[in-house]
Amino acid sequence: MDIRFEKSLKLKEKIKDENKLGFGTYFTDYMFLMDYDEKNGWNDPRIVPYGNIEIQPSAMGLHYGQTIFEGLKAYKNDGKVYLFRADENFKRMNESNDRLCIPPVDEEFMMEALKKLIDIERDWVPDSKEASLYIRPFIIATEPKLGVHPSDSYLLMIILSPSGPYYKDGLAPMKIYVEDKYVRAVKGGIGTAKAGGNYAASLKSQIEAEENGYFQVLWIDGVDRKYVEEVGSMNIFFVTDDGIITPELNGSILSGITRKSIIELLKAEGQKVVEKKIAIDEIMDLHKKGKLLEVFGTGTAAVVSPVGELFYNGEKVVINNGEIGKVSQHLYDELTDIQWARKKGPEGWQIEV
Template sequence: MSNDLEIVKCTNLKPKPEKDQIPFGRTFTDHMFIMDYETDKGWFEPRIIPYEPITLDPAAMIFHYGQTVFEGLKAYRSGDRILLFRPEKNFERLNRSSERLSIPPIDEERVMEYLKELVSLEKDWVPSTPGTSLYIRPYIIATEPNLSVAPSHTYKLMIILSPVGSYFSGGLTPVKISVEDKFTRAVKGGTGMAKTAGNYSSAYQAQAKAYKDGNADVLWLDGVEKRFIEEVGSMNIFFKINGEVVTPALNGSILQGITRMSVIELLKKWDIPVTERKVSIEELYQLSEKGLLEEAFGTGTAAVISPVGELNWQGKKIVINNHEIGELSQKLYDTITGIQTGKLEDRYEWTIAVK
């Protein structure tokens, strides 16, 4: 155990959810992690305590100016072991997001040790049913009671855990996606490359319309020309075009996904051509009409690989692979989830075992 970490164990343990009744992100474990920050002290008092509500001043700056960042990663059960998938990349990204939001950086290696202690304490909460995992949510909020429009001088870093099932109710069934050409998610120079709260709540109207029209999510276009594909609300996006895999290039408004990174690395290992570039929705439509758009899939921590069977854009339906999962999408899903759960050899040293 880390020498400076205080652990207060919960004495009134919660019942675990039934194996077939694990909704996404609604059930939380018995313990949580907290660490505080003050300008003259840095990050201090790391502690694991029973999961409980927190108290904040009504003037806490998080409520007024939205200075917050978060991450999402998972722990997987592999027999008697618990595995984390590339967690160091999540903490690297958390610090990149913090820099954009003027939040002080964390010591990534130190917080990694705290996370491992927390997951080890809650190992009985990691479900074993195929397709399930323990979702991990680290986040930082500004806590200074101050209405000045300036960065806070105090913060809280917290980590909470939630056993989860599939993000999309249909599992690996290809989803329908609505192409959004009215609202804007992010622009270059904004906060699109950061994982921060406002990026998500500003998407709610578009998502509500997509759901009403029978779609599972929203595909965002660039905020300037409304032509170039960026990402899905909960995922990065890939297209298999005439044997080549194409994904929108990181441009300052697209989140740098860890699963996205892993997919690109796998494709290169498999000698499958993969290109990061601008992709317009008009190009996709034309490729589909010519029969060259072979597969589409989203990538992200929540869904891992989510095949896309249909894009709905300005009254046009872009049907992909006859609404069936593609061979490459399936292979990527099987490989990544196999590594995450220890069923496949981890040749890339992507997993970290929790004691």
């Protein structure tokens, strides 16, 4: 398919101080759109000026939650722009599509479309260190009909948002609240899909955690109510005296691309990494015995987030004296150097636009 381009009559003024960009606040001049209907399949791919879209109030995505999204970034180094493992994002997009009964997209075509959009918007990719261009592909059901059934029509979009450094004052450990009341997802549900409903289910707990001085929520499983799963926007890792452990992908945990990359980097360095079921009581016991050395989260936005404190069942657990551990710092430095192409990464990780 040819990608149609509609030129904007007036371009936006870019933010001069990139340290004030924040995250997900400003948006670029253009966006990518593509429609789906049963007769034509995915059709009319186009890059148009960023702006409002029109859907009917009865659009099924508004009522029944048939919507999925992805998140990735573009990075600039020495005037060149790079994507990081974007093919993995479109692969995961199709896994989410399958779970929510949304027609699959052509992954190779989506890569072509993304590269074209980024090429047009390359001046929006921040130049300052650790700032990047956040990329949000998503799909919503648009058929104007009330009734619980997969939609016959969809809209796929990609919007772009220049974002400043996640850590303005350096890599700071965060405080995490272990949730033992609410449930985000269960095996057999949509926890493995990057679906809007998963994040809606997490909001109540997130607000309560923030009110108590905690930055994120660590979820435990919804059946046995004892096994660690993931943090609100990140996967979780525990550094012990016997290697590094992380919850296995069990059907209710999102398969993070940063998670996958961290595991591959660690194994390439000869580190012991074990994916398994981890009881929260096991983590508390490791801490009491002095065997829990570090905890960190991984995700697109922050890359690697060290954890300085866990709160569970009325008990505060301070990790590594609330300081950044060597493993967390090393992995952050290693992966960001690859993402910004300051050093060469494994084959296929860096995609120049």
